[in-house]
Amino acid sequence: MPxxxxxxxxxxxxxxxxLLSEMLSEDGFSVATAEDGKRGLDYVxxxxxxxxxxxxxxxVMDGPELVxxxxxxxxxxxxxxxxxxxxxxxxKGMAGRAITCLGKPFxxxxxxxxxxxxxxxxxxxxxSGG
Amino acid sequence: MxxxxxxxLKARIGIQQKAVMAISVLLLTLVAALVAISMNSNSHAVRxxxxxxxxxxxxxxxxxxxxxxxxxxxxxxxxxxxxxMAEQEVVYALILDPKGQVLVSRDRASRNDSGYSGLPKAPVxxxxxxxxxxxxxGSCADCHNKxxxxxxxxxxxxxxxxxxxxxxxxxxxxLDIYAMQGRxxxxxxxxxxxxxxxxxxxxxxxxxxxxxxxxLLSVALALIVLALTVTVIAxxxxxxxxxxxxxxxxxxxxxxxxxxxCVDRDxxxxxxxASFNKMTADLASGRTALVEKRLLEALVTELKETxxxxxQAGKMAAVGQLAAGVAHExxxxxxxxMGYSQLVVEKMQHKRDSGITPEELPKxxxxxxxxxxQSQRCKQIVQNLLKFARASSxxxxxxxxxxxxxxxxxxxLDHQLEVSQVTVVTRFxxxxxxxxxxxxxxxxxxxxxxxxxxxxxxxxxxxxxTTRSAEERVIIEIQDTGEGIPPEIQGKIFxxxxxxxxxxxxxxxxxxxxxxxxxDLHGDIAVHSEVGHGTTFTVSFPVCGSGQSDADRPDGTVAxxxxxxxxESCG
Numbered sequence: 001m002p003x004x005x006x007x008x009x010x011x012x013x014x015x016x017x018x019l020l021s022e023m024l025s026e027d028g029f030s031v032a033t034a035e036d037g038k039r040g041l042d043y044v045x046x047x048x049x050x051x052x053x054x055x056x057x058x059x060v061m062d063g064p065e066l067v068x069x070x071x072x073x074x075x076x077x078x079x080x081x082x083x084x085x086x087x088x089x090x091x092k093g094m095a096g097r098a099i100t101c102l103g104k105p106f107x108x109x110x111x112x113x114x115x116x117x118x119x120x121x122x123x124x125x126x127x128s129g130g
Numbered sequence: 131m132x133x134x135x136x137x138x139l140k141a142r143i144g145i146q147q148k149a150v151m152a153i154s155v156l157l158l159t160l161v162a163a164l165v166a167i168s169m170n171s172n173s174h175a176v177r178x179x180x181x182x183x184x185x186x187x188x189x190x191x192x193x194x195x196x197x198x199x200x201x202x203x204x205x206x207x208x209x210x211x212x213x214x215m216a217e218q219e220v221v222y223a224l225i226l227d228p229k230g231q232v233l234v235s236r237d238r239a240s241r242n243d244s245g246y247s248g249l250p251k252a253p254v255x256x257x258x259x260x261x262x263x264x265x266x267x268g269s270c271a272d273c274h275n276k277x278x279x280x281x282x283x284x285x286x287x288x289x290x291x292x293x294x295x296x297x298x299x300x301x302x303x304x305l306d307i308y309a310m311q312g313r314x315x316x317x318x319x320x321x322x323x324x325x326x327x328x329x330x331x332x333x334x335x336x337x338x339x340x341x342x343x344x345x346l347l348s349v350a351l352a353l354i355v356l357a358l359t360v361t362v363i364a365x366x367x368x369x370x371x372x373x374x375x376x377x378x379x380x381x382x383x384x385x386x387x388x389x390x391x392c393v394d395r396d397x398x399x400x401x402x403x404a405s406f407n408k409m410t411a412d413l414a415s416g417r418t419a420l421v422e423k424r425l426l427e428a429l430v431t432e433l434k435e436t437x438x439x440x441x442q443a444g445k446m447a448a449v450g451q452l453a454a455g456v457a458h459e460x461x462x463x464x465x466x467x468m469g470y471s472q473l474v475v476e477k478m479q480h481k482r483d484s485g486i487t488p489e490e491l492p493k494x495x496x497x498x499x500x501x502x503x504q505s506q507r508c509k510q511i512v513q514n515l516l517k518f519a520r521a522s523s524x525x526x527x528x529x530x531x532x533x534x535x536x537x538x539x540x541x542x543l544d545h546q547l548e549v550s551q552v553t554v555v556t557r558f559x560x561x562x563x564x565x566x567x568x569x570x571x572x573x574x575x576x577x578x579x580x581x582x583x584x585x586x587x588x589x590x591x592x593x594x595x596t597t598r599s600a601e602e603r604v605i606i607e608i609q610d611t612g613e614g615i616p617p618e619i620q621g622k623i624f625x626x627x628x629x630x631x632x633x634x635x636x637x638x639x640x641x642x643x644x645x646x647x648x649x650d651l652h653g654d655i656a657v658h659s660e661v662g663h664g665t666t667f668t669v670s671f672p673v674c675g676s677g678q679s680d681a682d683r684p685d686g687t688v689a690x691x692x693x694x695x696x697x698e699s700c701g
Contacts, residue, residue, distance in 0.1 A: 015466035015504055022497075023473060057458060084461035105465035108472045 005120035006048060009033045010040035010066060011055040011082065016104075020053060023108055029120070037061025041069050044077075051120045053080045053111075067099065078118035082106065146369050153361045161350045161357075168346060173339050180219070184287040184330045187214055192289035192326035195225055199291050199324040204234050211236040219334045221284060225291075226325035233324065283332040291324035371399045375406055387414035459511045463504035470497045470504075510546075514577075527651075529564040529674050530572060532597055532604055538569075539576040540595070543584075550591075552584050557596040565604050565671040567651045578644040579608045579667045586612030586665060602673045609666040615659040623657060 007029045009020045017033045024031045032049075034040035038061040040054065052070060056063035063081055070077055084104040100114045143151075191214050198206035207225045214223040215236050222237035371393040381389040387410055393403035474497050478486075486494065540547075540554055547554060583593045587610045596607040615623060624645040648655040651671055659665035 013462045013466075015500060016462060016469075018500070019466055019469040019473070023469065026473075082465075084458045084465070104461040105468040108469055108476070 005050040005115075006030045006032070007051045007053060007115075007120065008040055008043055008049045009053050010035075010037060010058070010063075011053075012036055012058045013055065016055065016082070020111075023111075027112065029115075037063065037066035037069075040066055044070060044073060049077065051078050051080065051115065051118060053082060056081060056083045056085070078120070080111070080114050080118070145372065146365055149365045149369070150358070150362055153365070154358055157354055157357045157361070161354055165346050165350045169339075169343055172342055172346075176335055176339055176342075180285070180330065180332075180335050183217075184285055184328060185289075187217065187220070188287035188289040188326050188328045191223065191225075191328065192291045195291050195324070195326060196293060199225060199227075199233070200293060207234040208236070214328060219330045220328055221331045222327075222329040224325075224327040226327060228323055230325065237329075283336075285330045285332065287328045287330065289326045290322045291326060293321045293323050368399070371395065371403055375403060378406065378410070382410055382413065387411075387417060456511070456515060460508055463507040463511075466504040467501045467508075470501045473497055474501075527566045527568065530567040530569060531562060531564050532572065532606055532671070533558045533562050535569055535572045536576055536595055536597065536606065539573050539580065542573070543577065543580055546581070547584060550584050551589050552587055553590075553592045554580075555592060555594045557594065559598045562597050563599050563604055563673040565651070565653075566674050567653075567671060571647045571651060575644050575647050575669065576606070576608070578641065579669070582641065583608055583610035583612065583665070583667075586610045588612065599673065603670045604673060605668060605670045607666055607668050609664060611664045614661040614663055614665055615657065616661055617659075620657060620659055624655070 007024055009017055009024075009031060010033075011017050011020075012035055017035075021031050021033060032043055034043055036058045037054070040052065041061065043049070044052065052066075054063045054066055058066075061069075063083075067079055067081070070079060079099050081099060081101045082104055083101060100118065102111060102114060191210055194210050195207055197203075198210065211223040211225065211234055214220055215238075222235065224235045225233045227233045371391065374391050374393070378389045378391045389410065390407050391403040393400050395403075474494065477490075477494070481490070536556070536558070540556070580593060580595070584591075587593060592611050594607075594609040596609070598605050598607075624641050645655055648669055653669055653671040656668045657665060658668065
């Protein structure tokens, strides 16, 4: 879907990947998914991504490492972190970068607000009926 | 005042004072004895000398007066008496006629001589003098008498005037008194023509003795003072190192082990000082060793405390990790449930007016199915957690058959195994001996290993669970057909939280918990893995009645027992 925001979802949890794909597609974004940080990084290296939504704890490459690598590729690439552990700040040491943190479980509306805040353009059609 | 005296009496007397006192008493006694002896012998000598002189003077007078008495020359006799009176101590001198009557006399009173205190007014002894008795007497005691005249001691000497052969030879006068005495004894046959009598006062002798006594006493006093001074100096000098030793011992007692006593003397005190210095050095080194030992002990204690704190911190970290694991476990399905339910709500609100078409129904159904699945997952997690909590709190050991526990565990995991399409093959030894353990803990151990294996084999894999007994142990092997564990991390898989990256798979409690549980039950756990050929976890426990408590064995021949016998012996 050229012209609209392209969002990469990185999470080892199938349910999170399917939920976010479902929701963001309905909202009019084009969506791609990756099971871990390594695959997510490969995807970003091979194409244009407007936003990355990433888990923290993942096999192979975790969220913080992915964020650091992404920063090297494009310091302005916005990232939304989804953290399932209430304690601790996964954005620690990533100051100055375009990072937003949301704790799991999260309100869909808060995620939408965060996406709007980082300025990702979505489909003019808005949330579609299906 | 009284208190002052009593405190003085009770006051400590130093060794120096004691030594000085002892030497002083000794010196005083010695000097006193010497003075007494010296006084006595001097007095005796003076007295003897006086006696000798008195006797000699009297006999000389008697000898010289022979011719004058014979011819009745009183003037000559008076001259002789005046000669005798020239002697200071002579207080009177008499010439007696043959009848014992005074012929001529001289005395100090009649001469008005001053310097003679208390002289008698009538110095001449009254009464008749028995001249014959004097002549016949051979002893000195008879020729002089000590008489008291008006309270004064006066020695009275008498000698007979004898007309004998020797009187013709005046040269004999020069003979000494002893020779004369011999002659006098030999001249007893001669005729007594008169007597000579001389009184000698003891006043001068006593004065002389007194003067002598005083000079002796002053010399003695000077000697004592000198001796005491020398003694005090000597004692002080002798005991000075002891004072230094006392000061040094006080310092050592106070903890100053650097104090040394410098005594450059080649005697017992020098030896004592050297010994003291050596002892102090030994003490110092001993104390240093002690201090070092104490430091070491303190360090060890500190280390132990630090270790305990670390263990505690580790436990807290474990709790934190557990909470984090649980949160991760729960929050992911919760996020699914929450997200899908919000999606459903949004969609249904959107379709409130138009209604849901039959085409849209599968999508709604998939949302709700997802919610149901995630709810089940949450339930399972909570159940596992509770089971773990129960297993952790269980303390009492009981006899357990591992086959039974394994069957329960596998049936408990049936659902998950089915979802993962994993096949479990069991090869249980019949009549497996019982072990001492907990159902809950064993279930936890087996669950963890089987879930680990399930994750390793992936879809359509196989897990083989084998039980057997050998060498008094029950052995459980759980083998999977997964990818295997790389050798470099095989040693780390039992370390706590080594697998944190994969948290969220299984219970999230890790193999370290399994390891701890096996240890709790006095068992062993080992892993054998080859990359590409799968992994085998081997857990073994001592057979009930073997190992730790030999007393439990019925006959001490457990080695020959069959597994089923052993099981029976456990009841």
